[in-house]
Amino acid sequence: MWDTIFPYLLSGISVGGQYALIAIGYTMVYGILRLINFAHGDVFMVAGIIMVYIAASGLPLWLCIPLVLLITVAVGFLIERAAYRPLRSAPRMSVMISAIGVSYMLQNLVLYITGGLNKQYPTIPGISDTVAIGAAKTKVVTVITPFLVIILVVALVMLINKTKIGMAMRAVSKDFETSQLMGIKINNVISMTFIIGSFLAGVGSILFFTNYPTVIQTSGAMPGLKAFVAAVFGGIGSIPGAVIGAFIIGIMENIIKGLDVILFKAGVISAPLGLATFSDAFSFALLIIILVVKPTGLFGEKVTDKV
Amino acid sequence: MKKLIALVLALMMLVPAFSVADDLPVIKIGVYEPASGDSGAGGKQETLGVQYANAKTPTVEIGGTTYKVELVMADNGSSTDKAPSAAQKLVSENVSVVLGSYGSGVSIAGSDYFKDANIPAIGLTCTNPQVTAGNSHYFRVCFLDPFQGTVLANYASKELGATTVYCLGELGNDYDQGLITYFKQAFEALGGMVIVDSFPTGTADFTSYLTNATGYNADVFFCPVSIAYSTQIIQQASAQGLEIAILGGDTLDSNVVADADKGTNVKVVITTFYQEGANAEFDEGFKAWLNENPDMMTNNGGNDVISAVSVMGYDGYYVALAALQAAGSTDGAAVMAALPSVEIDGVSGHIKFDETGDAVRTSAFVKTVNNETGEWQFVTEQTVD
Amino acid sequence: MNQKKSKTPMIITLVLVAAIYVAVFIAEQTLPANSMLFTVLKKGATYALVAVSMNLLNGFTGIFSLGQAGFMLVGAYMYGIFTIPIAQRASVYQYFDGGMIQFTVPVIVAMILAGLAAAFFAFLIGLPVLRLKSDYLAIATLGFAEIIRAIFQWNGLGPITNGSNMLRSFPSFNDFNIRDGQGNVTVYLSTLIPFLMAGVCILLIVLLINSSYGRALKAIRDDEVAAEAMGINLAHHKRLAFCVSSFFAGVGGAMLAMYQTTVQAKSFTSAMTYEILLIVVIGGIGSVTGSVLSSFLFVACSEWWLRFLDEKQMIGTFEVPLLRNGFRLVVFSVIIMIVVLFFRRGIMGDKELPDLLSRRMKSEGRRKK
C-alpha cells in the first residue's frame, strides 16, 4: 500500500512546494492591500518565458538564473506601480478588475511573443537529473523543493520579524491608515511586498518548469489559482498557513489523480471511475468547504504572522 | 510632422501602383488551422505544407482562365469556442474551398458554418469519423481513427507483446477520446485489457498519471495527445524512469516530439501518414524552401525535419486544385460537386474518396524515435484488411 | 409637486430600440448572409445578455461573482441535451450508445429549462457562498464554476452530458431562417431572433431593476447595514439576485450554444468570465445600456475590426512592423487596461440611455430660455 501511495506523495510534495512559493506572494499582497492579485500566477509564467528567452540567447546558466529573478522582480514591481498604485483610493473591486486586466494583458503579450506555441524550458544541470528514492524515480528538483521552500520561508519570517521593513509590513497589514499616519512610507512597503512576492514566484517558476518543462501563456493560470486557494486555505495573510495549505493541496491533488489506482489496488473498486477528472475541481471544493466552515482559514487567527 | 504626413501620403499613392502588378483574377482557398493553443505547433506545420504547395504552384487554370491562388488564413486557436468566428471569417472572405483543420474537434465545430455557406472543406489530418459522417461538404485526405486505432492495437499486442495498456487523453479533446475508444475496442477484441484516464486541459504535471500506468502494471502507455502534452509526458516519463513504451497517434509525428525524446531512454512508437525519404523530390524541395524562409523554419520548430502533417497539407492543396479544375468554376457548390470524383497521386500515396468523403487508405507507417539522434526511424508499414 | 417624470426620453429610447430591430431585419434581407457583420451581431446579442446578467449582480447588487461561465455552461448543456434531434443522438453520443435521454423539447422550452437549471445550481451554490464577503465570494464562485465544469466533463455522467465530448447538431441560429421547399432561404431571421431573445431577457432585467426589488438590490449595494435596517432581508434578496442573474446567464449560455453550433465544457473557462467582466467594466458598472453597447463593441473589435492586426499589412512595399498573429489581443488588452485605469466609469458610468436623453433635453431647454 505504501509503495502505491508514496510516488503520489512525492509528486504532491514537489508541486506543493512550488505552489507554496507562489502562495506566499498572494498572501502577502492580500495581507497588505486586501487585493487578490490575479496577475501573480502570470508573473510566475512570465518568469518562465524570460528564462526560455535568456537561455536561448546563449548566456551561461549561472548568469541566467539571477537575471531571470531580477527581471521577474522588476515585472512585479512595475505592475504594482502601473496598475495598482493609481487605484489606491479606488474601490477594491476596481483594483481587482485591474488585476484581472493585467493578467489578461500578460497572457496576450506572451501569446504574441511566443506565437502561441509551447516553449521548451532549458535544462538546468544538477537539478534536472534523475534520482531514485526507494522504488520511485524522480528529478533532483523534486527532492530539493521542500527544503528550499523551508529555507526561504524561514528567511522571510526572519525578515518580517527582525528587520525594520518587516516591522513596517506588519504594521501596514494591521492598519493601513494608522501606519500611514505614523510615518511609514506605505508605497515603499507595498513595493517591497511585490518585490518579495515576485522573487519567490521567480524561484518557484524555476523549480516548477524544471519539473514540467513546457511554458505557454496559460501556464500560470492554474498554478496561480491553486496557490491562491492554498493561501486562503491556510488563512490568508499567514505565511506558514500558505505554505502548509500549498503542501496539502499539492498532495491531495496528486492523490486524487491516483485515487483510481489506489482504490483499485485496495480492491475497493473493480474498474477505474475516472476520478482524475476532479483533480483540479477538488482544490476548489476544498476552498469552499474551508470558507464555509472556517472563513479565516486554518491559521487565520494568528495575527502575529499577518503581513 | 509635415514630413511624416507627406511620407505617409506618398506611400499610400504607391499602393495602387503595386497592387496592379499582376492582374490575374484571384481565387481564395481558406486555411482553417490552429496557429495558437495546444495544437498550434501542429497546425503551423500543417499550414507549412499548404504554403509550400502554394509557393510551388501559385496559379491554377479553371475553365480556361488562369487564377492566382490566395491563401486566407484563419486561426481557430485550437479551441471550439474560437472556431466559429475563424470559420465565419473564411466564409465572409468568400473562399472557394477550405483546408483543415488539425484537430477533429475544431473541424467539427467549424463544419456547420461551411455547410451553411455551401463551401466544401477538406480535412487534412483530422481523423475522427464524426468529421465527415453525415456531411456532404466535408472531405478528408487522411486515414480514420477506427483504422488507426486498429493498427495501433495490433502493433501493441503483436509487436510489443502488451496485455495491459494504459490510455491517457485530454478531457474534451475529440481526437484523443475518439482514438482511445477505437484503440480500446480493437485491443480488447485481441484479448487485452485497457485502462482509460483523462487529464484536464492545461495540465502540466503528468507525474501522477505516469505513476498510475505503473500502478496498473501496464505494458504500454498510450497517449494520443497533442504535441504540447506529449512532449511533457515524454520528458516526465524519462525523469521517472518509465520503462514501458509510449505509443501515440499521428499527432506525435513531429520533430518537436522527437527532440523531446532525444537523449532519454523512453521508447516512443507512433503511427503516421508519411515517412521522410519516401518521396525524395518532395523532401528536398520542402527542405530547400524551409531553409530559404527563416519564418517558415521557425514555424517548423526551428529545423527542417519533415512532419507528416506538412505532407498532408501539401497533398490537400493539390486535391483542392484538382477539384477546382474539375469543377471548372470557383463556386463552392460546384467544387463540392466535383470533389467526390477527384483522384490524385499525392506524396502520401494515391488519394481517392469513398462515399462518405474519406480518402481510401489501407496502410499506415509505424515510426519510432532514435533516442541518440532524435530522429524518426521507420519501423514498418502496417495494413489492415 | 414634481412627481411626474417626463416620459419623452423613455419614448425616444423605445423608438430607437425599435428602429434598431427594423434595421437589423432589413440588413439581414439585403446584405450578403456571410458578412462578418451578422456574426458580430449574433455573438454581440448573446454577450449583451450575459453581460447584463452579470451587471445585475456586480453592478446593481454589489455581489462580486465570477461564476458566470459556470452558469452559462449549465445553460448551454441543458439546451443541447434537450434539443439534439433523436436521429442525431446516436452519432453525437457515439461513445455512450446514443445517450440516456431520448426525447426533445421545443427550442423555447429548452431555453427556459436552461435558465431554470442554471438558477437551480445558483440556488445550491448560493446557500454557502453568498454569506462570504466581496473577494472571498469572487474566488468561491470562480471555484464553483471550475467544479461545475469538472462535473459536466466526468465520464460517469456521459449518458447525459456526453462526458467531455462535444454536443452538436442541435438547432442553431441559422435554423431560424425560413426556407422554401428547395432549402433556399426566403426570409432571414438568424440575426433578428437572437436579438429578440436577448431583447426580451434584457427587458425583463430592466423591469426588475426598476421595480421595488431592484431598488432593494441597489440599496444593498449602496449600504448593506442601512438596507438591513430598512427591513430588507439580505440573504433573501442576494439569493434572488444571484438566481435571477444565473437564470439569464443560463439562457445566454443556450444562445451561445446556438451561436457556436457546438458545446463543450472545456471552453467555459474562467477566461470567459473575465472577458464578460471586462465588458461590464468597459460599459460601466451599473449601466444596462453600457453593458449592451460594450458587448457589441467588444465583439466587433475582437472578431472583426481589429483582425487586420493579426495579419501582415503592406503599405506599398513597406511592411507594417509588429503585425502578426496575436497582436490584436495585445492591442486589445492595452485598450482594456487604459479603460480600467483612466476611464474607470466606462462608457456610460451608471447612466442609462433615457438619462442621457433627458439631460440633453434639459440642457437644450435651458439654452432656449
Place this chain on the structure above:
Amino acid sequence: MSENRNNVLKLENITMQFGGVVAINNLSLEVNQGEIVALIGPNGAGKTTAFNCITGVYEPTNGIVYFHGEPIVVNHPQGKMVKQYAGINGDLYREKKPVAHTPDRITHMGIARTFQNIRLFKSQTAFENVLIGTHLRRNSNMFTATFRLNAKEEKANREKAWNLLEIVGLAEEGKELATSLPYGKQRRLEIARALATEPTLLLLDEPAAGMNPQETDELGSFIVDIKNRFNLTVFMIEHHMNLVMDISDRIYVLDFGRQIAEGTPEEIQKNPVVIAAYLGVEEE
C-alpha cells in the same frame, strides 16, 4: 416602573462584551408607549452599541430585549464566552433558549432607526431612499413586481414616500441625489426613510449631530410632531443637552457601559453623579 404594562421596549441585564472588552455592562431600561426617552452619556459610553443590540446588528453576550412584551433578543454567554465573561448576572438566563433575529426581522416587527454617521443610499435620490423604506411592507413578489402587476401598491408606495418627504420638508429636494443634500436635510431624510418602514418605535442615533442651534430647535419640535402624528414611541441618543432636556420625558445616563442615572430631565440635571461623570467632562 417595571410593572408598567404598556412598555414598548424593555432591556433586561444586557451585557455586550467584545473579546475582553465589556462595552455595555448589565444595562436595564424601559421605554413606554408614547414616551420620548433619551440615552445620554460621554463618547464611548456604549450608547450606539446598545442601539445595535436592540436592532440585531450585534448579538448581546447576555440579557433579554423585550418589544411589546415579546422577547426579541435573548442570550447568555456561550462557547468561549463562558470562560471569558466579565459581566455580571452571567448565570441568569442559562436556561433560556437564545433568540437572535436579523436586523431586517426586527425592523419588520416595528423598530426603525437612524444612524449616527448618516447611512443613506448614496446612488439614489431622496425620494428613492424613502421609497426603499416601503419595500418591506410589500405584498408583491418578484414576479408581480417585475411584470408590474403590483401597479396599485407601487402607486400607493410612491404617494406615501412623497407624503413623508413633504412631512419632513424635503418635497422640493425629492429628485436630488440624497448625498448632495446639506447635512441637516440628510438627517431629516433618514428619519423619513425610517418612518417609511411603518415603525411603532423609532430609534434616533444623534439626530442633531452637526446641526446649528436653530436647526436643533426645529428638530426638537419636529420629533415631537412626528411622534404625535404617527403615534410613535421615540428612543434617542443625543449630545445636545438643550434638545434632550426640552423634549425628553425621561433620560438614562450611561458611562463606561454602566447605567449611572435615570429620571426626568429635572432630576438628571440635578444629579451630582451625572454632573461629575458626564456634564463635567462635557464642559471641560
